[in-house]
Amino acid sequence: MHKISRPVNRDDSKNKSSGSAVYISDVIKPGMLAMAVKSADFQHGKINTIKKPELPEGYFYVDGKSFTGMNRASIVAQDWPFFAESEVLYFGQPVCAYTGPRIEVCEKLCIQTKIEYTPLPAVSVIEDAADFFNDYTIIKGNPDKSFKEAAQIFENQYRTGMQEQAYMEPQGMIAEFNEGKLTVYGSMQCPYYIKNSLKNAFNLDDDNVRVIQSITGGAFGGKEDYPSILAGQAAAAAIVSGKPVKIVLDRRNDMSVTPKRHPSLIKIRTAVDSEGNITAMDIDCRIDAGAYESLSGVVLERAIFISTGAYNIADVKVRGRTMKTNHIPSGAFRGFGGPQALFAADMNMYYLARKLNAAPLELKRRYLFQRGDISVTSGIFRDDIKLEEMISRVEEISDYSSKWAEYEKTSQAGDKMKGIGISFAAHGGAFTGNGEQEIIKSLVRLEWEPDKQTSAGGRLRILVSNVEMGQGASITLRKIVAEESGLPLEAIIFTNPDTDIVPDSGPTVASRTIMIVGKLIQDAAAMLKQKIEDDINSPSSVEKSYVHPPEFDWDEETFTGDAYPAYSWAVNVIEVEIDPITFEIKITGSWAVYDVGTPIDIKILEGQMQGGTAQSLGYSSIEKMQMINGKPAQVSFTDYTIPTTLDFPDTECVFIDNPYRYGPFGAKAAGELPNEGPAAAFTAAISQASGRMITEIPVTPEMLEEQLR
Amino acid sequence: MNKLIKISFLLDGRMFSVETKSDRRLLDILREDAGITGVREGCGEGECGACSIFFNGRLANSCCIPAIAAEGAEIDTIDGFSKTEEYSIISQAFADAGAVQCGFCTPGFIMASAALLRENPRPTDNEIKIGLSGNLCRCTGYTMIIEAVRLASGRMARNV
Numbered sequence: 001m002h003k004i005s006r007p008v009n010r011d012d013s014k015n016k017s018s019g020s021a022v023y024i025s026d027v028i029k030p031g032m033l034a035m036a037v038k039s040a041d042f043q044h045g046k047i048n049t050i051k052k053p054e055l056p057e058g059y060f061y062v063d064g065k066s067f068t069g070m071n072r073a074s075i076v077a078q079d080w081p082f083f084a085e086s087e088v089l090y091f092g093q094p095v096c097a098y099t100g101p102r103i104e105v106c107e108k109l110c111i112q113t114k115i116e117y118t119p120l121p122a123v124s125v126i127e128d129a130a131d132f133f134n135d136y137t138i139i140k141g142n143p144d145k146s147f148k149e150a151a152q153i154f155e156n157q158y159r160t161g162m163q164e165q166a167y168m169e170p171q172g173m174i175a176e177f178n179e180g181k182l183t184v185y186g187s188m189q190c191p192y193y194i195k196n197s198l199k200n201a202f203n204l205d206d207d208n209v210r211v212i213q214s215i216t217g218g219a220f221g222g223k224e225d226y227p228s229i230l231a232g233q234a235a236a237a238a239i240v241s242g243k244p245v246k247i248v249l250d251r252r253n254d255m256s257v258t259p260k261r262h263p264s265l266i267k268i269r270t271a272v273d274s275e276g277n278i279t280a281m282d283i284d285c286r287i288d289a290g291a292y293e294s295l296s297g298v299v300l301e302r303a304i305f306i307s308t309g310a311y312n313i314a315d316v317k318v319r320g321r322t323m324k325t326n327h328i329p330s331g332a333f334r335g336f337g338g339p340q341a342l343f344a345a346d347m348n349m350y351y352l353a354r355k356l357n358a359a360p361l362e363l364k365r366r367y368l369f370q371r372g373d374i375s376v377t378s379g380i381f382r383d384d385i386k387l388e389e390m391i392s393r394v395e396e397i398s399d400y401s402s403k404w405a406e407y408e409k410t411s412q413a414g415d416k417m418k419g420i421g422i423s424f425a426a427h428g429g430a431f432t433g434n435g436e437q438e439i440i441k442s443l444v445r446l447e448w449e450p451d452k453q454t455s456a457g458g459r460l461r462i463l464v465s466n467v468e469m470g471q472g473a474s475i476t477l478r479k480i481v482a483e484e485s486g487l488p489l490e491a492i493i494f495t496n497p498d499t500d501i502v503p504d505s506g507p508t509v510a511s512r513t514i515m516i517v518g519k520l521i522q523d524a525a526a527m528l529k530q531k532i533e534d535d536i537n538s539p540s541s542v543e544k545s546y547v548h549p550p551e552f553d554w555d556e557e558t559f560t561g562d563a564y565p566a567y568s569w570a571v572n573v574i575e576v577e578i579d580p581i582t583f584e585i586k587i588t589g590s591w592a593v594y595d596v597g598t599p600i601d602i603k604i605l606e607g608q609m610q611g612g613t614a615q616s617l618g619y620s621s622i623e624k625m626q627m628i629n630g631k632p633a634q635v636s637f638t639d640y641t642i643p644t645t646l647d648f649p650d651t652e653c654v655f656i657d658n659p660y661r662y663g664p665f666g667a668k669a670a671g672e673l674p675n676e677g678p679a680a681a682f683t684a685a686i687s688q689a690s691g692r693m694i695t696e697i698p699v700t701p702e703m704l705e706e707q708l709r
Numbered sequence: 710m711n712k713l714i715k716i717s718f719l720l721d722g723r724m725f726s727v728e729t730k731s732d733r734r735l736l737d738i739l740r741e742d743a744g745i746t747g748v749r750e751g752c753g754e755g756e757c758g759a760c761s762i763f764f765n766g767r768l769a770n771s772c773c774i775p776a777i778a779a780e781g782a783e784i785d786t787i788d789g790f791s792k793t794e795e796y797s798i799i800s801q802a803f804a805d806a807g808a809v810q811c812g813f814c815t816p817g818f819i820m821a822s823a824a825l826l827r828e829n830p831r832p833t834d835n836e837i838k839i840g841l842s843g844n845l846c847r848c849t850g851y852t853m854i855i856e857a858v859r860l861a862s863g864r865m866a867r868n869v
Contacts, residue, residue, distance in 0.1 A: 013804040016812025017819055018796075019747015019787040026746035166847050168751045168759060168813040217813030218847050251752040470811025470848050603807040607849055611810065614850035637756035642845060645838040650852045 001657055004483050004665050007603035010475050011494075012468065016215075024172035024186050024214045029244040032174070035099040035237050036106035037247070038113050039257060040088040043124075043630035044326045045117030047086055050096065053112035059100030066236040069203040073228040074196050077133070077293040080329055082201065082232040088117065089291035090327050091631040092257045094229070099237035099245050122326040124630050126265045126288045129323035133293040134300055138559050140376050141315035143271075146280030150271035156351050158268070158344035159696040160679070162288075162625040163261035163618075164634075165333055166642045169217020171226060171258060172248035175234035182235055183210045188227040189219050190507035191465050195499050197228040198235055212498040216469040220615070221332030223469065224509055225294055226258045255635040259331025260625060262287040262299055262322075264340035266307075268348045271315075276356055278367060280315035281348075283307045287340060289322035290329035296322040299330070301432050303337035305377050305563045309345025310387070310424035311367040316376055327630045332509065334612065335675040338427055339619065343697065346423045346680030351693055360684060361401065361422050365391065368424060379562035382551070386658050387424065390571045390593040393654050394422070398573040398591035407688055416577040417691075420589075421684025423572045425677035428564025429669030430512040434556045437548035440506040444520045446481065446528045447541040456491035457536045460528065462521055464505040465497045466513040471671055472604035473513050479600055480518050480664045484525035485532070503543070511669035514600060515566070518664035520544045549662055566660045568669040569595040572677035574617070576685040583701035583708065585621055585686065590651040594673060595658045598666030605670060606653050612674025613651040618643045620679040620697045716780040721745075721789025727776075735774040736760045739786060747787040747816045751845065758844030761817040762786050768824035768843075787816035795823055798868065799861045806857035810848035818844050822858050831862055 015021040055061060064071040064083040071085065072078045084095045098109040123129045147153065173186035182198055191211040198209045211231070216223060230247060237245040249257070264287045271280040285304055289296035304320035346364075353363040368387045374380060395401060403420045410418075430436055450458040462481055468474040478492040485492075505517045524544040531540040553561040575589035590613060599605040622641050626633045634640035651674075659666025679697055687694045692707045717726040720743060727742050736753075739745045739762070748771055751759035755773040762771045763785040771786075790796050799822050802808075809815050818841065825832060825840030832840060837858045838851075846854060 007807070009804050010807070010809060012812065013809035013815075014800070016809050016815045017800040017803055018791040019745070019749075019816040020791075021812055022746070023749070023813065025750065026740075168757065168811060168845065168847055169749075170751070216811065218811035220847070250750070251754070472810070603853075607807050607810055607853055610850035610852045611846075611848045612850075615847070636754060637752045637845065638754060642847060643850070644845065645841045645851045645855065648850070650855075651850065 002598045002665050004479060005599045005602045007601055008475060008479060008489065010472065012474060021215050023169055023217055024174060025248045027174060027185065027214065029174060029176065032244040032246050033099045033101060033241055034103035034106055035097055035234060035245050035247040036103060036110050037094045037097040037233060038110040040084060040091060040093040040095050040115065042088055042117045043091045044120045044122035045088055046120060047084065047088060048116040048118055051114040053109055056105060059098055059105065059109065060237065060241045061096060061098060062236045062240050063096035066240055067201050069201045073232055074200050075193065075225045075228055076295040076298055080229065080292040080294050082229055082236065092328060094233065097233055097237060099241050122630055124325060124327060124627055126263065126286050126323050129325050131324040132321040133289055133324060134297040134322045136300065136304060136559065137319045138304060138376060139317050140374065140378055143280040143282060143315040143317040146315040147271045147282065150279065151274040152272045154270045154272065154352060154355055156268060156348060156695060158266045158347055160264045160340045160343055161698055162263045162627065163333060163623055164255055164625055164640055165220040165222030167218030167220055167222055170249045170251055170254040171223065171230055173227065173230045173234045174244060174246045175231065175238040176244040177238045181208045181210065183212065184231045184235060185212045185214050186227055186231060187216045187223055188213050189223045189467055189469060189509060191497050191499050192504045193507055194228050194231045198231060201232050202235065202239065210498065210500045213467045213496040215496065216467060219469040220334045221336065222258060224332040224507065226331065251637065252635045255640065256632055257328065259329050261333035262289065262296065262330040262340065266340065266344035268344060270348065270352055278313060278352065281308060281313050283318040285318060285320040285341065286323050287337065288325055288330060290325055290327050292329040293322065294329045295332060296330060298432055299337040303341040305432065306338055306426060306428065307341045307345060308376055309342050310369055310426045310569065311345065311349060312369045312373045313367065318376060327627045334615065335672045336510065338672060338676050339679060342425050342676050343679045347683055347695060350684045350687065354693065359404065364424060369426065375563065377563045378560050381567065383566060383660065384658060385569065386595055386656055387569060387571065390569065390595065390656060393593045393656065394571045394573050394591055397652055397654060398589065400573045403575065417580055417689040418577050419685040419687065419689030420573065420575045421681040421688065423677045423680035423684065425570040425673065426567045427669050427673050427676055429515045429566050429568060430564060431510055433563055434554050436516060436546055442506045442516055442520060442546040443503040443543060444505045444517060444524055445503050445541055445543045446521060446524045448528060448532050449539055450537045454491065456487050459491055459493050460485060460487055461493045463502045464517055464521065465499065465502050466505055466508045466517050467497060469508065471608065472601065473508065476514060476600040476604055477518060477521060480522050481525045483665065484522045485529045511671050514667050515663050515669055516546060518667060519662060520546060522664040565662060566668045568673050570673045570677045572681040574678060574681040574685045576682065576689055578689045578704065583704040585699065585701060587617060587648050590649055592651055593654045593656060595656050596670040596673065597658060597660035597663050597668035599655050600665065600667050602655065605655065608671050609653045609674045610651050613678050614643045614648055616675045616678035617648050617682060620682040621699055622647065624698050624700060714777060716776055718779045718781060719783045721785055729776045731775065731777040733776045734772050735776060735779050736771040738776060739771055745786050745788045749813055749816060751813065756845065758817040758821060759814050761820040761844065763820065768821055787820060790820065790823065798864050799823055802861035802864060803857040806853045806860055808849060808853040808857040814844060814846045818846065818854055822861065825858065826862055826865060830865060
């Protein structure tokens with residue numbers, strides 16, 4: 001492995017451990033007001049009247065009319081209003097808000113605000129939804145012909161649930177408006193998304209909106225979209241009141257109003273020829289977008305582009321739709337459509353193995369993508385795919401095949417029902433489709449500040465809009481620049497982005513922070529190194545903008561070509577026990593092998609993989625979130641249980657070496673990967689242990705009882 | 710119940726007095742009146758442990774303690790604890806093990822780790838898991854936090 005992979009202690013652990021790190025909830029500005037939002041207590045209706053209480057002195061009212069530009073956040077689609085207008089489309093939708101000195105008074109004013117509605121028909125689940133925001137079809141090869149010639153056709157459907165990001169720090173934002181300039185501070189992933197949204201909301205020009213990220217206590221996608229809504233609401237209140245306004249959601253509020261992972265319902269028809277070969281798949285993928293489109297279209301793209309999973313199927317037809325329902329708009333969550341599609345694809349291979357009387361691993365490995373194969377979008381897998389090597393490694397650490405054979409014979413006997421499952425996952429790094437080259441157009445800057453007092457002779461500052469949110473961006477980006485420039489790590493400075501200072505290098509999403517931005521700063525560091533060597537005592541800087549490697553082709557109209565420049569890969573093995581009386585599920589083993597190119601820091605990567613695997617196992621088993629008549633049934637950690645120290649075993653992680661040509665020191669996507677594969681490995685293990693074909697997550701003891709009794 | 714009362718308690722070794730509503734959460738008194746923001750609010754209902762403190766020497770969630778119960782109590786927070794040798798060992802172990810990611814849960818985990826190690830200086834892995842089971846972390850999957858407690862336990866034994 002490259003020497004950059006050697007672990008270095010994080011730069012932020014001291015402040016965070018001692019409690020001196022300042023999160024947005026800790027910030028107090030002089031004269032600052034509190035704010036409370038009145039949420040709709042109605043699923044779908046036309047607003048007839050809003051009866052407001054009399055405002056005490058020093059208190060202000062804001063609603064959709066408080067926006068001088070458009071009352072719509074700019075989150076890919078520009079359709080989600082900051083406050084409802086004539087119609088409420090989901091339970092919990094913000095209708096109006098109050099700002100003033102005391103939060104208790106603002107909350108009381110919300111309670112005293114009475115809204116009358118004319119009811120409209122509401123749709124709560126995918127099956128009942130007729131309308132959709134996006135409808136995409138992709139064809140690879142000639143699926144019609146393969147289905148016509150098929151000896152057998154198998155059909156099954158797969159379902160995944162809603163999942164809450166459950167970052168430990170609830171969302172929060174502070175806005176202030178001084179002399180025509182709007183400044184917003186908060187917990188976020190994408191400072192320029194918020195800046196853009198605020199410019200459009202208040203018709204402000206570039207110089208008059210400033211967004212500053214505060215220390216962000218976890219995000220996982222959950223702080224990609226909603227911070228734009230929250231910033232707009234706080235900004236409206238700051239403009240109306242003329243004072244700084246702070247809004248921090250408490251946990252129940254946060255879980256009641258913020259987006260979650262899209263539930264999915266995926267039907268797969270599979271054509272098999274007379275020799276038992278899989279020849280084609282016909283996939284119908286529906287994801288539950290909720291009441292507004294927001295970024296669901298891109299989530300759907302990611303899902304359908306990887307809809308056969310890690311498997312090369314010759315002829316494929318995929319139709320994907322984002323179904324319109326009356327609940328909270330679904331949003332970004334680590335994996336972004338991938339986990340849903342990969343669960344269905346991998347469980348379908350398990351299903352086919354059972355139907356065709358093959359061992360699941362035996363069938364799966366016959367179809368694994370290899371270098372030179374064609375993706376669902378007719379792109380080419382250009383780089384070496386080392387899944388066979390990864391299978392060998394996972395067999396070594398987990399003993400998968402011999403356990404599988406043993407449980408196949410004895411799973412139903414004894415005190416416990418035992419099972420083991422294996423899954424394969426692929427994750428395309430960076431923005432989907434033409435995002436990087438046509439939409440984001442990342443720009444980074446490095447600056448050299450001479451300082452004779454320091455041993456390095458100065459400081460090198462990394463200026464990017466990508467944020468540290470817990471994932472280790474600060475230490476890993478600094479390591480890349482240190483390694484390339486030859487300067488000591490202490491001389492490389494990374495601070496939380498402020499849009500008045502940093503260029504727009506794009507959002508902190510899709511593993512693009514290392515893979516795209518990391519490469520740009522590596523190249524910029526090489527250029528700046530020259531300048532520093534020429535004249536160490538003068539300030540200097542280098543800017544670098546993204547150029548898409550010309551070998552990758554993409555047609556956004558037809559979704560044809562290379563949807564991603566590079567893929568990362570994972571093999572997961574999960575072992576389980578089921579109690580035959582209580583149906584309690586215990587996960588007894590978790591092993592994984594990853595190809596993330598070059599890990600920039602092995603400890604950071606292990607932390608990502610262990611944490612992500614726990615999230616995925618939670619998604620598969622204990623994290624159940626339901627919308628009952630459009631109202632979230634679980635809005636606290638009491639009702640919605642995320643994993644504790646006692647729930648899952650440690651995940652043993654192995655990284656194989658497979659450097660990516662265009663990544664910094666060979667690095668490619670990593671953060672999403674542990675959320676992609678574990679659900680299918682777990683569900684395959686449960687299926688073996690229970691002797692039933694399980695097709696839905698989360699798998700709960702109640703669900704197993706229904707199946708087994 | 711909701712009258713203003715005056716309460717006094719020993720906060721990180723110093724007397725602290727405040728006039729407040731009797732049912733106000735100790736968490737709010739610590740954060741808003743005493744300015745100790747290292748005591749975090751993650752859930753507000755005793756599930757996540759981000760607001761962990763020592764209450765008369767025992768680990769407790771400050772979001773679940775009403776003001777009136779704090780009268781005369783001895784309360785230690787991350788603010789005072791972070792100045793001790795015990796803290797230095799535990800926080801260094803957290804840093805070395807890679808146990809800190811977003812950091813929001815970290816002060817609570819450090820308090821819980823200290824409480825565990827005071828009671829049981831050489832815990833087994835299972836005892837560590839039980840000892841930390843009242844604290845939630847969404848970033849790490851806990852492996853490195855458990856490793857940090859193991860490390861701290863070993864280093865404390867050597868320090869004696």
